[in-house]
Amino acid sequence: MLDGRPAPGTGVGRKGLKNNALGTFSSVAMGLASTGPAYSLAATLGIIVAGVGLQAPIVTMLAFIPMLFVAYAFRELNASNADCGTTFTWATRAFGPRTGWMGGWGLIVANIIVMANLAAIAAAYGFRLVGLDGLADNRLCTTLAGIVWIAVLTAVCYVGIEVSAAVQRWLLCLEVAMLVLFAVAALVRVYTDPPATAIHVAASWFNPFEVPSVRALTAGLLAGVFIYWGWDTSFSVNEETVDSARIPGRAAVMSTVLLLIMYALVSTSAQAFAGVGTSGVGLGNTHNSDDVLSGLGAAVFGSHGTGLLLSRLLILMVLTSALASAETTILPLARTVFSMAVHKALPSRLARVHRRFLTPTWGTLGMGAASLVLFVLLSSLSHNVLADSIDSVGLAIAFQYGVTGFACVWHYRKVLTRSARNLVFRGVLPGLGGLMMASLFLCAAFVVYADPEYGTTAVDLPLIGRTGGVTVLGLGALLIGLLLMPMVTRGHSVALKLQRSMLPRRLPRHAAVDSASRYLPADSGSGVGGDWYDVIPLSGTRVGLVVGDVLGHGLRAAATMGRLRTGVRVLARLDLSPDEVLSRLADLFEQTAHEGAAGPDPDHPKPHADPVLSVSCLYAVYEPFSGKCSVARAGEQVLAVVQPHTGAVDYPELPAGPPLGTAGLPYQSTELDLLPGSLVALFTDGLLQSADDRDAGLARLSRLLADGGASLEALCDRAVTTLLPGAVDVDATLLMVRTRLLDRNQYAEWAVVPDPAAVATVRTAVSKQLGDWGLGDLAFTTELIVSELVTNAIRYVGGPIQVRLIRDRALICEVSDTGHTSPNLRHAASDDEGGRGLFIIAQMTNHWGTRYTRTGKTIWTEQGLQQNNGP
Numbered sequence: 001m002l003d004g005r006p007a008p009g010t011g012v013g014r015k016g017l018k019n020n021a022l023g024t025f026s027s028v029a030m031g032l033a034s035t036g037p038a039y040s041l042a043a044t045l046g047i048i049v050a051g052v053g054l055q056a057p058i059v060t061m062l063a064f065i066p067m068l069f070v071a072y073a074f075r076e077l078n079a080s081n082a083d084c085g086t087t088f089t090w091a092t093r094a095f096g097p098r099t100g101w102m103g104g105w106g107l108i109v110a111n112i113i114v115m116a117n118l119a120a121i122a123a124a125y126g127f128r129l130v131g132l133d134g135l136a137d138n139r140l141c142t143t144l145a146g147i148v149w150i151a152v153l154t155a156v157c158y159v160g161i162e163v164s165a166a167v168q169r170w171l172l173c174l175e176v177a178m179l180v181l182f183a184v185a186a187l188v189r190v191y192t193d194p195p196a197t198a199i200h201v202a203a204s205w206f207n208p209f210e211v212p213s214v215r216a217l218t219a220g221l222l223a224g225v226f227i228y229w230g231w232d233t234s235f236s237v238n239e240e241t242v243d244s245a246r247i248p249g250r251a252a253v254m255s256t257v258l259l260l261i262m263y264a265l266v267s268t269s270a271q272a273f274a275g276v277g278t279s280g281v282g283l284g285n286t287h288n289s290d291d292v293l294s295g296l297g298a299a300v301f302g303s304h305g306t307g308l309l310l311s312r313l314l315i316l317m318v319l320t321s322a323l324a325s326a327e328t329t330i331l332p333l334a335r336t337v338f339s340m341a342v343h344k345a346l347p348s349r350l351a352r353v354h355r356r357f358l359t360p361t362w363g364t365l366g367m368g369a370a371s372l373v374l375f376v377l378l379s380s381l382s383h384n385v386l387a388d389s390i391d392s393v394g395l396a397i398a399f400q401y402g403v404t405g406f407a408c409v410w411h412y413r414k415v416l417t418r419s420a421r422n423l424v425f426r427g428v429l430p431g432l433g434g435l436m437m438a439s440l441f442l443c444a445a446f447v448v449y450a451d452p453e454y455g456t457t458a459v460d461l462p463l464i465g466r467t468g469g470v471t472v473l474g475l476g477a478l479l480i481g482l483l484l485m486p487m488v489t490r491g492h493s494v495a496l497k498l499q500r501s502m503l504p505r506r507l508p509r510h511a512a513v514d515s516a517s518r519y520l521p522a523d524s525g526s527g528v529g530g531d532w533y534d535v536i537p538l539s540g541t542r543v544g545l546v547v548g549d550v551l552g553h554g555l556r557a558a559a560t561m562g563r564l565r566t567g568v569r570v571l572a573r574l575d576l577s578p579d580e581v582l583s584r585l586a587d588l589f590e591q592t593a594h595e596g597a598a599g600p601d602p603d604h605p606k607p608h609a610d611p612v613l614s615v616s617c618l619y620a621v622y623e624p625f626s627g628k629c630s631v632a633r634a635g636e637q638v639l640a641v642v643q644p645h646t647g648a649v650d651y652p653e654l655p656a657g658p659p660l661g662t663a664g665l666p667y668q669s670t671e672l673d674l675l676p677g678s679l680v681a682l683f684t685d686g687l688l689q690s691a692d693d694r695d696a697g698l699a700r701l702s703r704l705l706a707d708g709g710a711s712l713e714a715l716c717d718r719a720v721t722t723l724l725p726g727a728v729d730v731d732a733t734l735l736m737v738r739t740r741l742l743d744r745n746q747y748a749e750w751a752v753v754p755d756p757a758a759v760a761t762v763r764t765a766v767s768k769q770l771g772d773w774g775l776g777d778l779a780f781t782t783e784l785i786v787s788e789l790v791t792n793a794i795r796y797v798g799g800p801i802q803v804r805l806i807r808d809r810a811l812i813c814e815v816s817d818t819g820h821t822s823p824n825l826r827h828a829a830s831d832d833e834g835g836r837g838l839f840i841i842a843q844m845t846n847h848w849g850t851r852y853t854r855t856g857k858t859i860w861t862e863q864g865l866q867q868n869n870g871p
Helices: 024-035 037-063 064-080 085-097 097-127 139-158 161-192 214-228 249-272 293-299 306-342 359-379 385-409 413-418 420-450 469-502 552-571 578-597 694-705 712-723 758-772 777-796 837-846
Strands: 004-006 352-354 458-459 467-469 513-520 532-537 541-550 615-623 626-636 640-644 669-672 679-683 733-738 747-752 802-806 812-815 846-855 856-864
Touching: 024 037, 024 161, 024 214, 024 249, 037 064, 037 097, 037 161, 037 214, 037 249, 037 293, 037 306, 037 513, 064 214, 064 249, 064 420, 064 552, 085 306, 085 385, 097 139, 097 306, 097 359, 097 469, 097 679, 139 306, 139 669, 161 249, 161 293, 161 306, 214 385, 214 420, 249 293, 249 541, 293 306, 306 359, 352 359, 352 856, 385 413, 385 420, 385 469, 413 420, 458 469, 467 469, 469 552, 513 532, 513 626, 513 712, 532 552, 532 733, 541 552, 541 679, 541 733, 552 578, 552 615, 578 615, 578 626, 615 679, 640 694, 679 694, 694 712, 712 733, 747 758, 758 777, 758 802, 777 802, 777 812, 777 837, 777 856, 837 846
Parallel strands: none
Antiparallel strands: 004 352, 458 467, 513 733, 532 541, 541 615, 615 626, 626 669, 640 679, 679 733, 747 802, 802 812, 812 856, 846 856
16 A cells, blocks of 8 residues: 655654664665675676776775775765765755756666666576576566566565665675685685686786776776775665764775775685686686676586585575665665655655655655666667666766765865864865766766777767767766756746845845845755845834744745745834734734635635745844834744943843744733944844754854954854854854944934924924034925924824934934824815825925834934935
8 A cells, every 4th residue: 555645854854764773784784785796796897807907806996995985975974964865965955956966866877777787687697596597598588587576676675674674684694605705715726726717816916007008997997886886875774774974974984895805805816716818717708797706606616516506605696686786776766766855856746655664655666667667678679788788877876976075075165174084084085086986987988988899889979970888878867867957956946046036135224233144045955945034224213123934945935935024024114013013924924824725715725735834033123212122023033142342142031922823922022222332143043053952053153243343244254154064954044233323413302392382493493403414405394394293293192292303314303292193194175274284294205104102102204315415
């Protein structure tokens, strides 16, 4: 029963896979078994010998070097982000979704092609094991048997990771034991009862400078890369491994070292026993190049009695090696596809997890079916195409590993100089591994494999001419991924473009604060989220500061963020208090969420609406006359305040408020007293994501902010570099402001008694002040505004009245009283005696409005200044 559920999220243990199912030994077994040591040696040792002759042992050992370097890249990246998508996830974080997609596609291509070849090997060896050599050479029989093997192994992988691990442990023990027995028996025969082909081990075998040419060395190294390929399965099952950030890295390094020892021993002993001749059991015999161990088994062990049994066990070993490698090929293939689907790089159906087995449902079955289709296709074409396809896997392997090496260097580029360990293991070794793999890829694709004489097939390409089939197959498979890439990455690009278009391009200059900001979108394919920030100019030179975070990723989160940011700006311009802004914003969000979830019939919501669950937001209003800052929050967001003289960092306790879209207590504002020059930092939780926990992240941020004397831009850069040294999993936003009080020369205030005679007095004072500021051309209109507003306050309110003029980028006039009713603007009829005051004011000013305070209300107006009258 294909009972699945969508993967609940991203990250270790949160995709729905089974946690802590594998230990260190199982992880090492997975890495070793995936390489298929016996199968790999049987299939490639003859090819290496054909290219480099007696230097085959050193070439197999040299291929270990770039593999070890790349293994360190995998280890360091896994420590930062243990994601089963491996190369896809890490390259996306480092270079963006396009490179990440190609890295994941390279892994998919290599695994599917290898699955087809492993099925053919398993089918042929299965027949040979029972003495049916004729059927082993029959294409139809091997195809049918290969189909059965793929189906069986897919089923084993489907029913659980623990079953797969148990099978791998037993198969690997048999394989290693037989390889060691074979190597020891061969060496004993060489020095005690040597066959005619035997040659003694010589130091020249381990001298790479004895290789005939660079081209031969490249071909040999690429074949050597293939025999080491597969240890990264330890990372593909990282989310199902105990201590997933560390154990896979240790297992991978241990696997590569063990493979080096095993390959050096077997290649040396096989060459010493069989020689490199082109006839008989010689490793240079082209008739045995695709399987050198079958013939050597009978020669080493004999064909009677115990020898016959051991030779049969050697064939069984190659069979089990191919089966183990095939099974552990399905595992990383399914989990890579699963992770790509979770990150929206592939259809979401592939992100489903079986409820009982906790394995990727469609990722496993789908990739098993894809391998089966390719196997049947290649088998139906010709044996030559199938043979060349296995060589083409080397190109996909080199491409994938090269991308991972470079991704490690770029991911950790900002921390490489912090320690010698960082420089070596996160920079030098992964960088060298990436360069080696890139060099092998380019040389093989365009020189060695492109030669029409290489391999068994060649293709006439337009404008290029006759080209080796291995290059055509390898580059063609990667080119398919390149053609699919725009369709896959389009959603991420559109979401990122939408997100950035909705954020402020630059923060406005303001009399109350200096400001700087940083926004880092998440680097995963679905990573564009709903973080936003804003600095909103308000009436009376006040300023609104906002940072928010929409839970979710992709276009829906970005669109929701855009609506909420617009809503905040509109509500803020109404001069509402922070708690009122959040209350009305919550209403807007709930209405938007309800409309988004509704289908054509309002009573039946969409079944897959994928609604945004909640929004956190912090909104503050700073007033530069008194230095008071009113703050309210929805969610768990905090803000940091740095004292200007002592550098002490404080996180003021704010009234709790539920996230938008979540029921809870009403929002509540609190008031902070900020000294001039105070540094205020507003941020989303994404800024602290690399810390072990929230408290540790806040402590690191405090140490950074303590140096409050630096410029805001420098502080922002330092915070991002230190707190987020690499790529990020979720959006991160940081808004920093440094407060100011208005200079006393920028404003003037008058207390007005509620007496009609006082109107003339205040008009005179206003006219004089404008003259002192050099704004005499605005005296007439300003006097008219003051006269009308003060007269209304005396007539309808009474009580204390205050008049304030502010000279900023506009001339602001404020009249405050103790009333709580706002005057209404109306169009007076021609025979009305009154009602024209506010209408006239609206015509003479750029903006006007009303804001309420604890003691009453303030009516304000703004008039534009000429350019030469600016402050």
